[in-house]
Amino acid sequence: MKYDLYVITDEEIAGGLSHAEIAQLAIAGGADVIQLRDKVHGCPELIRIGRTLREITKKSGTLFIINDRLDVALTCGADGVHLGQDDICAGVARQLAPPGFIIGISVGTVEEAVRAEQESADYIALSPVFSTASKYNAGPGHGLEVLRQIRQNVSLPVIAIGGINRDNVLEVIAAGADGIAVISGVVGSPDITIAAQELKNSITECKEKRDQDNENTPEKLSLRSARIFLANSCLTK
Numbered sequence: 001m002k003y004d005l006y007v008i009t010d011e012e013i014a015g016g017l018s019h020a021e022i023a024q025l026a027i028a029g030g031a032d033v034i035q036l037r038d039k040v041h042g043c044p045e046l047i048r049i050g051r052t053l054r055e056i057t058k059k060s061g062t063l064f065i066i067n068d069r070l071d072v073a074l075t076c077g078a079d080g081v082h083l084g085q086d087d088i089c090a091g092v093a094r095q096l097a098p099p100g101f102i103i104g105i106s107v108g109t110v111e112e113a114v115r116a117e118q119e120s121a122d123y124i125a126l127s128p129v130f131s132t133a134s135k136y137n138a139g140p141g142h143g144l145e146v147l148r149q150i151r152q153n154v155s156l157p158v159i160a161i162g163g164i165n166r167d168n169v170l171e172v173i174a175a176g177a178d179g180i181a182v183i184s185g186v187v188g189s190p191d192i193t194i195a196a197q198e199l200k201n202s203i204t205e206c207k208e209k210r211d212q213d214n215e216n217t218p219e220k221l222s223l224r225s226a227r228i229f230l231a232n233s234c235l236t237k
């Protein structure tokens with residue numbers, strides 16, 4: 001699963017655009033995941049919106065996740081649900097969901113991240129990595145050091161969320177995030193498609209550099225030299 005650019009469709013920040021319009025524009029800019037996040041509408045309207053987003057994301061082959069509401073996610077045929085620490089627990093969600101259904105969990109500490117992995121989450125989101133005005137009760141940012149520690153302690157995909165924009169995306173990826181989830185950095189931009197494109201390009205570049213750096217650690221370089229030395233000495237025998 002690719003979670004590189006995970007865009008959350010918050011209508012309140014989009015200045016008059018609907019969830020469907022936000023999703024279409026973000027997908028045109030390369031979003032890998034669309035999450036429907038809506039704290040305003042009731043269940044029937046959420047299901048109507050969710051079904052529309054399901055159609056849009058199916059056509060583009062984009063992952064579609066619904067925030068908080070497992071019931072709505074299952075009814076709309078979404079690919080998954082994103083749960084907070086106070087939502088239905090992952091184990092129960094797993095029992096109710098069909099095979100292959102994605103369960104993402106917000107975490108704020110290494111302990112919560114390890115527990116989410118034990119509870120068979122499919123990905124975790126460090127929430128929030130930086131402080132943000134887009135979620136009123138998000139609390140202070142946990143910072144990049146917590147992100148690094150989580151990266152070292154779990155093997156699940158780790159997504160960073162909260163206060164991420166084009167100025168700090170590189171350090172977030174360098175700290176080990178597999179993807180970034182954003183509202184204002186894309187949805188609050190005057191051109192959602194361009195904002196998504198720019199962030200996506202930055203993520204891709206930074207991941208390439210990170211992979212190269214990982215290949216060029218002193219340990220790996222000396223291992224490669226040793227292999228070359230051995231291969232040469234075999235050839236000269």
Ligand code: TZP
Binds near residue numbers: 008132161162
């Ligand atoms: N969950 C944790 S922070 C956050 C959510 C939904 C808001 C992220 O929005 P932004 O504008 O990218 O900081």
Ligand code: MG
Binds near residue numbers: 067068082083087
């Ligand atoms: Mg929630």
